[in-house]
Amino acid sequence: MFSYTIRRLGSLIPVLLGMALIVFMMIRAIPGNPAQTILGQQATATAVAALTKDLGLDKPWHIQFWSYLKGLFSGDLGVSLRTRQPISQEVWPYLAATMELALVAMIVAVFIGVNAGIISAWFQNSWFDYIAMIVALIGVSMPIFWLGLMEQYVVALQFDLLPTSGRDNIRDPVQAITNLYLIDTLIAGRFDQFFEVIKHLILPGFALATIPMAIIARMTRSSMLEVMRSDYIRTARAKGVKMFWVVYSHSLKNALIPVVTVIGLQTGLLLGGAILTETIFGWPGIGTYIYDAISYRDYPVIQSGILVVAFLFVMINLFVDLLYAAIDPRIKYK
Amino acid sequence: MKKTGWLFLSMFLLLSVILAGCGDDSKTSTGTKDGDSKDTSDKGAVMIYGRGGDSTDLDPAITTEGEAFIVTQQIYETLVGYEKDSTEIKGELAKDWEISEDALTYTFNLNEGIKFHDGTDFNAEAVVKNFQRWAQSKDEAKFAYYASMFGGFEGDEGHVIKEVKATDDKTVVFTLNRPQAPFLKNIAMSPFAIASPTAFEKDGDNFTKNPVGTGPFKFVSWKANDMIELTKNEDYWQEGLPKLAGVKFKVIKENATRLNALIKGEIDLMDGLNPSDMAKVKGDSKLQLFERPSMNVGYFGFNTEMEPFNKKEVRQAISHLINKEELIKNFYEGTAEPAKNPMPPSVSGYNDSIEDYEYDEEKAKALLKEAGYEKGFKMDLWAMPVARPYMPDGQKVAEAIQANLKKVNIEANIVTFEWATYLEKVQAGEAPTFMLGWTGDNGDADNFLYTLLDKDTIGSNNYSRYVNEDVHKLLLEAQSTADEDKRNELYQEAQVIIHEDAPWVPLVHSKPQLAGIAGIKDFVPHPTGSQSFIDVSIDN
Numbered sequence: 028m029f030s031y032t033i034r035r036l037g038s039l040i041p042v043l044l045g046m047a048l049i050v051f052m053m054i055r056a057i058p059g060n061p062a063q064t065i066l067g068q069q070a071t072a073t074a075v076a077a078l079t080k081d082l083g084l085d086k087p088w089h090i091q092f093w094s095y096l097k098g099l100f101s102g103d104l105g106v107s108l109r110t111r112q113p114i115s116q117e118v119w120p121y122l123a124a125t126m127e128l129a130l131v132a133m134i135v136a137v138f139i140g141v142n143a144g145i146i147s148a149w150f151q152n153s154w155f156d157y158i159a160m161i162v163a164l165i166g167v168s169m170p171i172f173w174l175g176l177m178e179q180y181v182v183a184l185q186f187d188l189l190p191t192s193g194r195d196n197i198r199d200p201v202q203a204i205t206n207l208y209l210i211d212t213l214i215a216g217r218f219d220q221f222f223e224v225i226k227h228l229i230l231p232g233f234a235l236a237t238i239p240m241a242i243i244a245r246m247t248r249s250s251m252l253e254v255m256r257s258d259y260i261r262t263a264r265a266k267g268v269k270m271f272w273v274v275y276s277h278s279l280k281n282a283l284i285p286v287v288t289v290i291g292l293q294t295g296l297l298l299g300g301a302i303l304t305e306t307i308f309g310w311p312g313i314g315t316y317i318y319d320a321i322s323y324r325d326y327p328v329i330q331s332g333i334l335v336v337a338f339l340f341v342m343i344n345l346f347v348d349l350l351y352a353a354i355d356p357r358i359k360y361k
Numbered sequence: 362m363k364k365t366g367w368l369f370l371s372m373f374l375l376l377s378v379i380l381a382g383c384g385d386d387s388k389t390s391t392g393t394k395d396g397d398s399k400d401t402s403d404k405g406a407v408m409i410y411g412r413g414g415d416s417t418d419l420d421p422a423i424t425t426e427g428e429a430f431i432v433t434q435q436i437y438e439t440l441v442g443y444e445k446d447s448t449e450i451k452g453e454l455a456k457d458w459e460i461s462e463d464a465l466t467y468t469f470n471l472n473e474g475i476k477f478h479d480g481t482d483f484n485a486e487a488v489v490k491n492f493q494r495w496a497q498s499k500d501e502a503k504f505a506y507y508a509s510m511f512g513g514f515e516g517d518e519g520h521v522i523k524e525v526k527a528t529d530d531k532t533v534v535f536t537l538n539r540p541q542a543p544f545l546k547n548i549a550m551s552p553f554a555i556a557s558p559t560a561f562e563k564d565g566d567n568f569t570k571n572p573v574g575t576g577p578f579k580f581v582s583w584k585a586n587d588m589i590e591l592t593k594n595e596d597y598w599q600e601g602l603p604k605l606a607g608v609k610f611k612v613i614k615e616n617a618t619r620l621n622a623l624i625k626g627e628i629d630l631m632d633g634l635n636p637s638d639m640a641k642v643k644g645d646s647k648l649q650l651f652e653r654p655s656m657n658v659g660y661f662g663f664n665t666e667m668e669p670f671n672k673k674e675v676r677q678a679i680s681h682l683i684n685k686e687e688l689i690k691n692f693y694e695g696t697a698e699p700a701k702n703p704m705p706p707s708v709s710g711y712n713d714s715i716e717d718y719e720y721d722e723e724k725a726k727a728l729l730k731e732a733g734y735e736k737g738f739k740m741d742l743w744a745m746p747v748a749r750p751y752m753p754d755g756q757k758v759a760e761a762i763q764a765n766l767k768k769v770n771i772e773a774n775i776v777t778f779e780w781a782t783y784l785e786k787v788q789a790g791e792a793p794t795f796m797l798g799w800t801g802d803n804g805d806a807d808n809f810l811y812t813l814l815d816k817d818t819i820g821s822n823n824y825s826r827y828v829n830e831d832v833h834k835l836l837l838e839a840q841s842t843a844d845e846d847k848r849n850e851l852y853q854e855a856q857v858i859i860h861e862d863a864p865w866v867p868l869v870h871s872k873p874q875l876a877g878i879a880g881i882k883d884f885v886p887h888p889t890g891s892q893s894f895i896d897v898s899i900d901n
Contacts, residue, residue, distance in 0.1 A: 067426065180621070192613055197627055200588060
């Protein structure tokens with residue numbers, strides 16, 4: 028197990044290097060000069076040339092890549108072209124915002140998705156099954172943009188239950204310490220703010236959870252159906268085990284492997300793919316950070332931002348792989 | 362079946378408990394918060410301004426970005442400023458000033474008793490140090506606006522400012538190398554605000570994150586892409602101002618969400634209102650609508666070096682084929698006025714006596730025949746790829762123009778590129794016809810006519826590559842004329858020639874819409890796009 032983990036971590040290096048190279052090449056293939064974008068339409072040609080030189084963008088690309096790599100190995104993610112701030116400092120608040128949102132979304136998605144899948148499988152072809160699967164189908168194909176605005180309109184404006192957008196109450200903002208506001212408010216002992224932060228998480232959390240929830244529900248259902256047809260389940264039922272335990276204990280354990288895989292992949296996707304939700308709910312997350320960087324041609328931010336997300340993605344999936352062994356003792360890593 | 366029902370019910374119950382718990386909490390917690398922030402007794406209220414993007418810098422001297430100036434306008438002040446609703450000049454840090462006969466010496470008498478937010482004195486020496494910081498930097502990448510408004514840096518051939526001298530504590534004298542007619546309007550621009558020399562000398566590159574000026578509000582904190590917080594400057598030099606206890610600038614990217622936040626009362630004022638939401642705001646008694654006077658022009662330009670657009674008749678013919686009223690009705694939801702000149706009416710020197718090319722297919726056909734194109738031709742029409750206030754939907758406007766051109770057998774093929782590439786290619790003269798626009802910097806006619814249509818600016822902003830010696834002479838003469846009336850005449854004359862030559866079809870001057878809660882008093886959107894909240898207040 029230990030040596031497996033080390034080997035997996037070792038294989039991270041070529042993956043991330045390849046990733047860095049691909050991103051590096053791709054963003055330079057997009058037309059547009061960062062200096063021009065930063066200075067705007069009004070800028071004179073000499074100003075653009077001066078800035079291009081300042082930013083080091085006049086050097087050949089392999090030299091640029093090499094100096095970027097050298098920085099990476101000494102833990103330096105580079106400096107944003109636009110804000111001139113070190114990315115390693117800049118990225119954390121965005122990442123924290125997204126992680127908090129993704130965590131809530133995944134809790135919602137897993138809790139509802141897994142249960143809906145189980146019940147659908149348990150009562151296959153019942154009204155619940157049909158409704159749940161239709162809802163899941165709608166969920167997979169839901170335009171998040173529309174859903175987000177509808178949530179705001181109905182829940183926030185019509186019923187006045189929750190705030191429309193943002194991470195905290197603008198009139199009483201959270202003092203950032205770790206930038207994970209759920210933790211920051213507790214450290215500060217501000218329970219009123221803690222609940223305020225939870226309230227702000229619900230609408231974007233649900234919007235972000237829609238697609239993974241639907242995918243998890245469908246995966247759980249099909250995986251459960253397969254397991255429940257197996258012999259040992261029939262045996263369990265024959266010896267009179269209560270149906271609830273047959274489903275939630277005997278079947279679920281074996282059905283969980285593919286579900287956990289999907290959960291891992293979806294969590295990774297949420298980290299980078301929350302741009303729409305972040306935009307609609309005014310959430311200052313990493314998706315928005317990278318997206319803005321693309322429109323400003325802020326090369327280092329795009330590179331390092333994607334690298335950070337890719338790193339997390341790989342780590343989550345490693346964690347999921349290790350989880351297999353915990354769920355199913357038959358799986359052993361050597 | 363029983364068990365399903367039970368499970369389903371319990372899940373539903375759990376969820377509703379969570380939701381209800383939060384709902385209850387809102388009543389108790391927002392109650393107290395409203396209390397301390399919307400308190401208007403004597404402290405004034407904290408106003409929350411919602412906008413679509415964050416500032417990049419809070420040092421106005423090193424940026425060209427509108428989102429930055431919206432904030433720095435509160436923290437800093439300039440020697441002279443703009444009037445509340447126009448680009449006329451009034452005193453700000455300077456009480457009054459004298460201009461010498463030859464328009465080469467400007468003497469400013471400064472207001473007294475002004476302190477920077479860091480406690481140091483504002484005086485003539487501080488003004489000198491600010492101008493030295495820009496002029497001696499010779500760093501065009503950093504102080505781009507200085508270089509473009511004052512012809513480069515110290516020692517450069519075109520540099521306008523020869524010397525800035527403090528003759529005593531309260532008097533600053535500017536000596537110019539050559540007269541610059543829009544000089545006062547230039548130094549009134551947000552980037553040339555006076556910052557605390559102690560602060561920028563100490564902080565260096567970090568100064569942009571810790572701005573220190575003399576303005577009505579002081580900087581408190583900045584959460585990137587989220588919120589900038591300012592608080593009232595208790596020692597502000599003008600009696601009784603500012604009226605607000607503070608201002609917060611909140612980033613909410615999506616226009617529709619920002620409006621939802623305004624309706625919910627989470628923010629007090631917002632820019633970037635979708636024109637389609639205007640009716641909603643008008644119909645809500647708790648909200649009010651604000652309209653920013655136009656300082657821009659959206660246009661359809663011709664490359665005057667390319668066939669067949671090198672022929673004046675062709676350009677005039679196309680001018681007759683564009684129905685501006687229709688465009689405004691369909692794509693601007695009425696929030697624009699038709700343009701007949703390359704500059705908006707809010708800028709002095711505007712020639713209102715010019716008769717626009719009316720929409721007329723017959724006239725267009727006659728002109729095309731005169732030019733030898735009665736059978737029409739094929740052309741590329743470059744559509745703007747991004748939304749700008751003066752061009753909310755380039756693609757659709759292009760399609761409307763395309764349909765009209767078809768009536769005289771001109772077949773337009775719509776082309777588009779990513780924005781930075783689009784600009785680069787248009788600048789390089791690769792586009793035969795294109796859509797673009799311009800937002801004024803300092804509210805001066807020179808900033809439209811010379812910047813966009815003089816032969817000197819080909820390769821930068823004269824995208825039409827338009828050359829007319831008479832226009833060139835008029836514009837240069839205007840640049841060195843100090844007398845306002847005389848200058849205005851010169852600009853009006855230039856507009857007559859430009860109208861006849863038709864290097865562009867000026868399309869519209871758009872008027873950006875803002876919305877705020879009904880209690881906001883004395884907020885007047887400024888044509889430049891940023892305004893001070895110095896005397897704004899909120900009534901409950």
